[in-house]
Each structure stands twice: as C-alpha cells, then as structure tokens.
Amino acid sequence: MKSMRKIKKRMNATEKTSQITKAMEMVSASKLKKAERAIKSFRPLTEKLSMVLSRVLESDRELSHPILEAREVYKTVYILVASDRGLAGPFNNKVFKAFDQHIQKEHENKEEYEVVALGFKAFDFAKRKGHTLLHDNIIPMRDDVQFIDFQNIADRFIQGYLSGKFDKIVVFYNHFVNTLTQEVKHQTLIPLEDNPFLENKEEEEATYRSIYYYEPSASNVLNQLLPMYAVHVLYGMILESKASEHASRMTAMKNATENAEELLKDLNLFYNRARQNAITIELTDIIGGAEAVK
Amino acid sequence: MHLIVVTPEGELYNETVDYVVVSSKSLGEFAILDDHAPVISAIDVGYLKLVKGKEQIFTVVINGALEHRDNVVHVLAQEAHVGLNKESAMEHLNAVRKERLEENRRRTMDFLKAERELKKNIKEAEASKR
Numbered sequence: 378m379k380s381m382r383k384i385k386k387r388m389n390a391t392e393k394t395s396q397i398t399k400a401m402e403m404v405s406a407s408k409l410k411k412a413e414r415a416i417k418s419f420r421p422l423t424e425k426l427s428m429v430l431s432r433v434l435e436s437d438r439e440l441s442h443p444i445l446e447a448r449e450v451y452k453t454v455y456i457l458v459a460s461d462r463g464l465a466g467p468f469n470n471k472v473f474k475a476f477d478q479h480i481q482k483e484h485e486n487k488e489e490y491e492v493v494a495l496g497f498k499a500f501d502f503a504k505r506k507g508h509t510l511l512h513d514n515i516i517p518m519r520d521d522v523q524f525i526d527f528q529n530i531a532d533r534f535i536q537g538y539l540s541g542k543f544d545k546i547v548v549f550y551n552h553f554v555n556t557l558t559q560e561v562k563h564q565t566l567i568p569l570e571d572n573p574f575l576e577n578k579e580e581e582e583a584t585y586r587s588i589y590y591y592e593p594s595a596s597n598v599l600n601q602l603l604p605m606y607a608v609h610v611l612y613g614m615i616l617e618s619k620a621s622e623h624a625s626r627m628t629a630m631k632n633a634t635e636n637a638e639e640l641l642k643d644l645n646l647f648y649n650r651a652r653q654n655a656i657t658i659e660l661t662d663i664i665g666g667a668e669a670v671k
Numbered sequence: 672m673h674l675i676v677v678t679p680e681g682e683l684y685n686e687t688v689d690y691v692v693v694s695s696k697s698l699g700e701f702a703i704l705d706d707h708a709p710v711i712s713a714i715d716v717g718y719l720k721l722v723k724g725k726e727q728i729f730t731v732v733i734n735g736a737l738e739h740r741d742n743v744v745h746v747l748a749q750e751a752h753v754g755l756n757k758e759s760a761m762e763h764l765n766a767v768r769k770e771r772l773e774e775n776r777r778r779t780m781d782f783l784k785a786e787r788e789l790k791k792n793i794k795e796a797e798a799s800k801r
Contacts, residue, residue: 387796391796418681425677429738462786497779517775523679523750524734524750588708593712602736605713
C-alpha cells in the first residue's frame with residue numbers, strides 16, 4: 378500500500394484538476410452560447426449576399442464564372458477546420474480521421490492535394506503526417522474568429538483556383554447539430570455545386586430581375602462577389618466548428634469532472650485505510666514495548 | 672433614403688441619410704440620391720460617404736456588396752469602420768487589422784507555452800492511473 382503522504386498528494390492534485398475541469402466546463406458553456414449567437418447574427422448576411430448574387434445571375438442567364446463551373450480535378454485543396462486547443466473530447470480527431478479516410482480512398486499520392494490547416498491542432502496534424510501545406514505559418518482559430526484571421530490564405534486558394542492551379546476546394550469541419558451531437562462533414566467550397574443561386578426564383582422576384590443595373594457591369598460585380606461569397610461560406614463553417622468545439626469541450630469536461638469525483642471517493646477510501654493501518658502499527662508498537670518492560 | 676450597413680458582427684449603421692457616395696479602388700466613384708434606379712455594385716476596398724444635412728460620415732469598407740432598391744441601400748461588408756473622414760477611418764481600420772494580426776502572432780507563442788505547461792501538470796497529477 379502507498380504511503381499516506383503520497384495518497385494525500387494525489388488527492389490534492391485530483392481535487393485541483395477537477396476544479397479546473399469544472400471551470401472549463403462552465404467557460405465552454407458560456408462560449409457555446411456566444412458562438413451560437415455569432416452564427417445567428419451571421420446568417421442574415423449570407424442570405425442577403427446569396428440573394429444579391431442570385432439577382433445578378435438571373436438577370437442574364439449567359440453569365441458564368443469559373444467558381445460556378447466544375448472542371449476536371451487534378452489538384453485539390455483540403456481545408457481542415459480544427460481548434461487551437463485540445464481537451465475537447467474527440468472534436469479534432471474526428472476531423473482528422475475523416476480526412477485520413479477520405480485521402481486514402483481518393484488519392485494515390487501526396488502530389489494530388491494540398492492542405493490548409495486552420496487551428497494549431499490541424500497544423501500539428503498536417504505537419505506530423507507530412508501533408509503539403511499551402512501556408513507556412515500557423516493560422517490560429519480564436520474564439521472570436523474574424524475574417525482577417527484567414528483572409529490571406531483564403532485569397533491564396535481562391536487565386537490559385539482562378540488561375541487553374543487548383544481545381545477543387547473541399548472543407549472538412551464539425552457540423553453543429555446540437556450540444557450533444559456534432560458530426561464531421563466534408564463539403565465542396567469551390568466550385569459551387571449545382572448553382573445554389575438559381576433555385577429560389579419566386580414570381581414576385583421576377584419583376585426585379587431586369588430593372589437592376591450594375592456598376593460597372595454584371596460580370597465585374599460577379600467577379601468580385603463570388604469569391605467573397607465563398608469566403609463567407611467558409612466563415613459560416615468556421616463558426617459552426619467553433620460552436621461544435623465548445624459543445625464538445627463542455628461534454629468532455631463534464632465527464633472529466635465526474636471521473637475526478639469518483640476517483641476522489643476511491644482515494645479517500647485508500648487514504649483512510651492507510652491511516653488506520655498506521656494507527657494499528659503504532660498501537661502494536663506501543664503494546665509490544667509495554668509488554669517488554671514488564 | 673435609408674442606409675443599412677451590415678457586417679458579420681451585426682448591423683453597423685442603420686439610419687436615414689440624404690445621399691450616399693460610393694467609392695471603390697477599382698471602380699471609381701458614384702453617388703446614389705433619392706429615387707435612384709435599382710443598382711447592385713461591389714466594393715473591393717473603398718468607402719461610403721454618408722451625407723445627412725451638413726453632416727458627413729465616412730464608412731470604410733473592405734470586401735463589400737451594395738444593393739439599392741426603393742430608396743433603401745443595403746451594404747454587406749466583410750469589414751467596415753465608421754470615421755469622420757476617409758483617411759482617419761481607413762487608418763483606424765488598418766491599425767485594428769494590423770494589431771489583430773500582431774496579437775495572433777503573439778498568442779501563437781503564448782499558446783504553445785501554456786499547452787506544454789498544462790501537459791506537464793496533467794502528467795504530474797497521474798490522472799491516467801487509478
């Protein structure tokens with residue numbers, strides 16, 4: 378049996394850890410609320426933007442743009458949306474696992490794709506596995522993520538797509554279903570598959586179709602807005618991934634706190650037993666000593 | 672006419688103005704007055720001049736879309752910042768962006784350090800043993 382001092386030390390450590398996990402759980406809970414709010418306030422913007430785009434595209438059916446047209450795929454860019462910090466249960470690993478499986482199924486060698494890693498964990502993973510990264514620096518995924526954090530890299534892969542260097546851009550991220558469930562999804566960011574903008578044509582909208590005029594021209598507006606839309610969609614995915622991260626961490630920390638409490642109970646038992654043992658030994662010593670004196 | 676500027680963080684500006692001048696780096700300038708024809712435009716880097724009586728307010732916009740219809744101007748911007756003149760607004764926005772990138776870099780270092788420490792502590796607590 379371990380000494381009392383050792384057990385006590387471990388009990389203290391466990392106690393402290395459980396305090397930390399408890400605090401982390403509560404922090405994650407409040408961050409989750411914030412992330413959900415961010416998703417909510419962001420959604421109208423995307424809707425409005427896609428509405429504007431559909432107006433432009435409906436005005437002239439001849440209009441087209443490379444982002445709207447799928448082409449034969451030689452080189453793919455994969456964007457992994459993970460987190461900066463661990464201790465979030467299976468959150469990061471789920472993304473990496475799904476990515477690994479996808480790679481094994483779709484690609485024969487590493488020349489066929491490049492990786493964009495968003496978040497420390499994704500960067501670590503890509504480095505460890507030896508994937509070709511599109512960027513050298515770590516791109517942090519802060520809780521208050523902003524466009525500027527990933528603007529550089531977004532410009533890079535969009536330019537790469539437009540210049541024909543890449544033919545497809547796919548995002549792997551955690552889709553937020555609810556607090557208990559998050560599932561990994563992979564979605565093609567560019568090209569925009571089966572043109573989402575032409576679907577929502579209502580009769581009432583038809584009257585507006587022709588009366589807009591474009592400054593300076595419809596195709597120019599399209600050139601500007603389509604990449605912006607793609608970045609918006611990516612941002613939406615990042616926000617969802619953020620919400621998933623907090624939800625996942627919250628659940629993981631809740632489990633950790635419960636486990637620590639259970640462990641503490643066991644340790645307490647051990648400690649009492651060790652203490653009793655020490656008392657018994659002391660007593661036997663004293664009695665033995667007294668007997669010897671007689 | 673009514674002007675609404677929306678950013679990912681929410682509504683930045685929602686007020687009635689006399690007219691709006693839209694200026695963008697690649698397109699040049701144009702003004703939208705009352706009863707202007709419906710128009711859609713894009714702004715890469717530019718600014719909006721909002722004129723209301725004698726007041727002039729500038730809003731710097733990065734990556735934005737503009738739609739005008741029935742005397743309501745919607746501006747959707749990735750980033751926008753309000754200022755009293757375009758130089759100061761632009762400067763401020765640039766400063767904020769630069770600071771943000773700088774902070775990101777600093778946090779990267781801090782994060783790595785903190786994470787190492789945390790891992791050490793977990794090991795010391797012998798959390799994996801029962």
